[in-house]
Amino acid sequence: MLFAIIIFAHSASGQIIGGEDESKLYADTKQVNQFFRRFNGEEDEKGERYYARDKQYRSPKLRKKYLGILFDSQNPNLKSEQVTQFAKDVLDNNQLLNFHGGNWFSEVQATFTMNGVEQTFTLFMELEKHLQGTRWVISKVYGQVFDPYFQRDTTKVGKFLHPLSHELAFMNFRKAFSNPDSVSQFAVKRFRPDHLSVFLYEMKKGNLKFKSVESMKFHFFQVKGWYFELSDFNRPGNNAGWLISNLVKVNNEQEQAILKKFLYYEK
Amino acid sequence: MTLKVITTSLVLLTFSVAAMAQADISPERKQAIDSLALEKVRDLSKYISIIGNKKTPYSEASRVMDRAEELFAPESEMGVSSLNKKEVSYYTVRKYFERLMALNYDRVTISWYDIHYISDLERQPDGRYVGVVTIYQRFEGESDDGLKYKDTTKKDITIYVERKKTQIQGRTIEFWDVLLGDVKVTETSA
Numbered sequence: 188m189l190f191a192i193i194i195f196a197h198s199a200s201g202q203i204i205g206g207e208d209e210s211k212l213y214a215d216t217k218q219v220n221q222f223f224r225r226f227n228g229e230e231d232e233k234g235e236r237y238y239a240r241d242k243q244y245r246s247p248k249l250r251k252k253y254l255g256i257l258f259d260s261q262n263p264n265l266k267s268e269q270v271t272q273f274a275k276d277v278l279d280n281n282q283l284l285n286f287h288g289g290n291w292f293s294e295v296q297a298t299f300t301m302n303g304v305e306q307t308f309t310l311f312m313e314l315e316k317h318l319q320g321t322r323w324v325i326s327k328v329y330g331q332v333f334d335p336y337f338q339r340d341t342t343k344v345g346k347f348l349h350p351l352s353h354e355l356a357f358m359n360f361r362k363a364f365s366n367p368d369s370v371s372q373f374a375v376k377r378f379r380p381d382h383l384s385v386f387l388y389e390m391k392k393g394n395l396k397f398k399s400v401e402s403m404k405f406h407f408f409q410v411k412g413w414y415f416e417l418s419d420f421n422r423p424g425n426n427a428g429w430l431i432s433n434l435v436k437v438n439n440e441q442e443q444a445i446l447k448k449f450l451y452y453e454k
Numbered sequence: 455m456t457l458k459v460i461t462t463s464l465v466l467l468t469f470s471v472a473a474m475a476q477a478d479i480s481p482e483r484k485q486a487i488d489s490l491a492l493e494k495v496r497d498l499s500k501y502i503s504i505i506g507n508k509k510t511p512y513s514e515a516s517r518v519m520d521r522a523e524e525l526f527a528p529e530s531e532m533g534v535s536s537l538n539k540k541e542v543s544y545y546t547v548r549k550y551f552e553r554l555m556a557l558n559y560d561r562v563t564i565s566w567y568d569i570h571y572i573s574d575l576e577r578q579p580d581g582r583y584v585g586v587v588t589i590y591q592r593f594e595g596e597s598d599d600g601l602k603y604k605d606t607t608k609k610d611i612t613i614y615v616e617r618k619k620t621q622i623q624g625r626t627i628e629f630w631d632v633l634l635g636d637v638k639v640t641e642t643s644a
Contacts, residue, residue, distance in 0.1 A: 208606075212569050217588045218610070220573035234571045238481040286576070298541070320577035399541045421537070423643045 216257065216428035219405065220286075222417060225253040227283045247278055254278070259420060259430045273413055273434055282410050287314065290408040292326065294450070298398040301389065305398065306332045308386065311451065328386040329452040337380035339371045346372045379453070404432070406450055413437060414446055479575055479583065483630070487583075488572045491613045491632045494525050495570070495587050498611070498634060501525075502591070503564045506554050519551045527614055527633040536605075536641040547637075559595030559603070566591055567606075575615055583615040584635075590642070610638040 213233065216222050224230040228250035229237050237244040254274045258265055276282065284291075293312040298305055311327040339345075346369050352359050363373055389395040405417040416433035420426070437443045448454075479487070501522035505515050532550040533542045545553065567590035575583040589611070594604040612635030619628050 209567055209569055212567055212590055217571045217608070218573055218586060220586070221571060224574075236481075236484075236574075240481070286574075317579040319581040320579045322579050399543075401540050421640065421642055427643075 211423070211425055211427070214256070214425035214427070216430060219417070219429050222257065222429040223284050223286060225257060226250075226277075228253060245283070250278060256426070257431055258434075259418070259432045260426045262432060265431070265434055269434055269436070272436075273410070273415075276412060277410060280411070284407070284409055287316075287321065288409055289314075291405060293323070293403060293405050295403045296401040298401055300396050300398055301332060302394050306330065307401065309452065325383060327451055328383040330382050330386060333380070333382050333385055336385075337371055339374075341376055345369075348373060408437075408443060408447075414443070484575060487575065487615055487630055487632065490630065491572065491585065491587055491615070492570060494613070494632055494634055495589060495611055498522060498525055499566050499589065499591070502551075502554065503566075505551050506557070506562045506564045506593070508560060508562050510555075512555075515555050519548065519555075522551060523547055525634045527635050530612075530635050530637070532637045532639055534639045537643065542638075557595060558597070559601075560598045561596045563594040564591060565594075585613045585615065587611045587613055606642050608640045608642050610640070612636045 216225060217234075221230070221234065224236065228243070228245045228247075231237065231243070243249050251274070254277065258270055295310045295312060297308055297310060299308055300306070307330075309329040310325055311329075312323045313326045314321050315324045346363065348357070348359055348363055364370060386395065403419070407415050407417060414433075414435045414437050415431045417429055418432035419429050420432075435446065437446065501518050504510050504518045505522070510518070526547050530547050532545045532547060534545065534550075535542045569590060571588040573586040575585045578584055587610075589609050591607050591609060592604070593607065594602070596602050614633045614635050616631050616633070617628055618631050619626055621627075
């Protein structure tokens with residue numbers, strides 16, 4: 188019987204599609220892994236990997252060819268002069284992307300239900316070494332639904348615990364904590380809300396339940412002096428798949444820190 | 455021992471000798487593992503074509519589903535998204551096959567693009583290696599009342615690669631084994 192199944196399987200799978208559709212699929216940057224390989228010049232046009240022993244491996248000519256197709260060509264914000272400068276920097280300085288090199292992370296938009304209501308959360312994921320290998324871990328979370336709980340105006344006088352409260356064993360806590368809406372005013376100025384902690388707490392309490400991933404993109408800070416964003420374009424034509432969707436010249440560490448704060452929704 | 459098991463064992467034995475005493479994965483080993491992974495993916499493609507074929511009798515489709523399930527690691531899931539619905543629907547592998555079999559068309563044609571992409575292998579915390587194989591499927595369904603539907607889906611298939619040991623006639627043989635894992639099914643605009 189099994190033999191019959193195998194024979195039948197061969198006849199059922201005999202239909203193979205080729206032609207124009209196929210060439211589009213070859214052109215697609217089909218995986219993030221393929222983006223890395225193309226960026227570094229580590230595979231041929233059919234997606235077969237080159238190794239260090241191969242002549243073409245990381246050759247500047249191959250890299251130049253691939254760099255030209257790794258940008259979202261329909262994005263008017265990607266200026267050709269800037270793209271050219273980026274490619275020149277990458278090739279002149281032989282800058283390579285490294286999967287395990289850090290300085291890149293993923294931003295995942297996912298839907299959860301919180302107490303039965305759908306909410307979108309942004310999860311920032313990074314690779315972490317662990318035991319014999321690596322794993323993706325959550326480095327930060329942003330949930331707009333959490334924002335109102337942390338809002339406060341630190342410039343106004345507002346509510347406060349007076350400076351001699353300690354002499355009365357902080358008996359004024361009773362008044363301070365009577366209104367949950369104003370509790371955040373008693374937190375230290377340098378306090379920055381950590382949505383990941385609240386997210387984990389709500390998950391453990393069972394109030395937050397995962398539903399679905401909506402979208403995903405990646406942020407790269409591996410190329411010295413540059414930041415780029417990588418997004419997936421599921422569309423007709425040869426300029427599709429994982430492509431650079433945003434490119435910013437980063438002149439110094441301060442600019443990089445500001446950009447990261449922006450990406451992380453940190454105010 | 456069934457023909458399938460014999461075939462698989464032979465493939466694994468072929469890999470076994472050179473795999474011994476090798477700590478990491480060399481380019482040659484990677485290529486051999488890629489071939490093994492592709493063989494499993496092709497098996498899955500064949501099984502999907504049979505399960506989706508309206509001419510396949512229920513009893514046979516059911517047996518093929520059993521075979522197909524054996525390709526997967528336990529608890530593997532299929533995550534399905536379409537062009538007009540971003541939300542991913544999650545199914546167990548068995549449920550996905552059952553839904554495919556139950557599709558309400560009188561004629562179904564499932565064909566495959568002659569293209570695949572195999573990622574590098576990365577090591578997980580538990581020591582196993584993981585990779586992703588991408589393939590593309592064309593689906594065409596037609597009802598007697600003239601209703602037609604067709605789509606092209608990209609299938610990103612997780613592969614788990616593990617070094618295993620077995621005893622044959624008192625000798626310990628090491629070999630690389632491949633199991634399929636979660637599959638992301640994305641409708642494409644191709």
